[in-house]
Amino acid sequence: MRRPPTHRGSTLALSALLLPALAACGGSGSGSGDKKERKADPKVRAAEKLVIYSGRDEKLVAPIVAKLEKATNTKVEIHYGDSAELAARILKEGHRTRAGLFFSQDAGALGALSRAGMLAELPRASLEKVDSAFRGSGGDWIGVSGRSRVIAYDARQTDAAPDSVKELTGPKWKGKVGYAPTNASFQSFVTGMRVLEGDRTTLKWLKDLKANGARPYGKNDAILNGVESGEIALGLINHYYWYEQHAAIEARGGKVHSKIHFLPGGDPGALINTAGVGVLKDGGQNAAAGRAVDYLLGKEAQKYFAGKTKEYPLAEGVTSPVKDLLPSLKSLDAPKIDLGRLDSLKKTQEMLKEAGMV
Structure with a gap:
């Protein structure tokens, strides 16, 4: 399996002109000088x-x-x-x-x-x-x-996480929430909120979250480390980070202090990407x-x-x-959304800048 270097730096400019797709199936052939066509063995297909x-x-x-x-x-x-x-x-x-x-x-x-x-x-x-x-x-x-978006929380600081990300802008959680504004999964979640709630509502939520002292981190696992250490009470992450960390902590004989909450009611914070x-x-x-x-x-x-x-x-x-x-996938109450509409990432990034988050 060859792995040539990846070329980066392209820009999202739509290219037109679509040609018919080519079907690449193996066929039969004849040798030079053969009077009869030699059919390929159907059980043998060239790579x-x-x-x-x-x-x-x-x-x-x-x-x-x-x-x-x-x-x-x-x-x-x-x-x-x-x-x-x-x-x-x-x-x-x-x-x-x-x-x-x-x-x-x-x-x-x-x-x-x-x-x-x-x-x-x-x-x-x-x-x-x-x-x-x-x-x-x-x-x-x-x-x-x-993968589902969840709220991770420090069980030593709170008995339960809120049932909606909209509650994170309230005084109860001032200075206690972690998020990763430059992370792709957070940006996809914000894009989903824009699709579900509209740009005006989403921008206000972002500004309110920042004004409430939410702490920015670079990655999901850094957020989870902050929750586990007690640095913050809550964090917005993808579910699998918690399961990976949970297994790692228990493998070395440690005690897990964090838990995760799958949000109900089709909340934007329960997006499954x-x-x-x-x-x-x-x-x-x-x-x-x-x-x-x-x-x-x-x-x-x-x-x-x-x-x-x-x-x-x-x-x-x-x-x-x-x-x-894991709770079963069918048991999760994710928002109803056409995931293909998460393509407006550039607009989301502009909104995060406007909110002062990046």
């Missing part, structure tokens, strides 16, 4: 090449891609980078893109490519493996694993990319991500290997 642009980290993705290559008889060339930057690169490349498959860390980047008409419609058999809430409304991208994949219309690798999609939705890959990251497997019939720790 096809698939170029993947991956917004997911190499350390996480490389092991499962190696298994994908073997399971699908595919030679993978993979480029790693930030999901938004890779989506921008694909948009800039347009119909000349080298990518056959885009593996995004979040739904917003896939939504941007879908809006630009860059993604091929997926087969119904593939789409039906995942609940409609976790795939593109146009049927051109699909979630592979899911997805890592997902889309097949590039113009990559000319649709057959190989389609097999990769189905592999990533199969039990081996689904259980791999669930076990490694504690994310939720999204394919029907696949249970998490840590299901005894």
Whole structure:
């Protein structure tokens, strides 16, 4: 599996001109001098090449891609980078893109490519493996694993976390809340709030949160460390950070002081975002990319991500290997939202600047 260096720095400028997708299937051939056509053995298929642009980290993705290559008889060339930057690169490349498959860390980047008409419609058999809430409304991208936003809290400072992020701007939590304004997961959550509540309401909430003394951190795990140490009482994070830290603390014989709260009532703070994949219309690798999609939705890959990251497997019939720790995905009361609409990240970043958070 080759891993050429990732090229960065593309800008989100829509490229037009969509060419018909090329189906890359093996066929039969004849040798020079043969009078009769020699048909290829249908059981033997030459390895096809698939170029993947991956917004997911190499350390996480490389092991499962190696298994994908073997399971699908595919030679993978993979480029790693930030999901938004890779989506921008694909948009800039347009119909000349080298990518056959885009593996995004979040739904917003896939939504941007879908809006630009860059993604091929997926087969119904593939789409039906995942609940409609976790795939593109146009049927051109699909979630592979899911993560829920939660509130982590220090059980020594409070008996329970609030049931809505809107309560975090109140005097009870003044100076006690941690958040990561430059982190992609926080920005996706803010984008979701904009979609659900509107820009005016979201901007006011951001300004009120900052005015209430909320403390900025660089990453989710730094927030959780702040909660665990008692530096802050509450933190806005993705659920799997807590499960990872919980296991690490217990492994070294320590005591866990933090807990997490899955918010009820479809609150914006209960957003479930997805890592997902889309097949590039113009990559000319649709057959190989389609097999990769189905592999990533199969039990081996689904259980791999669930076990490694504690994310939720999204394919029907696949249970998490840590299901005894996690509330079931169906039990979560996430807001109803078209995840593809999380593509307006630039507007969210501008809003965070206006609120004085970045």
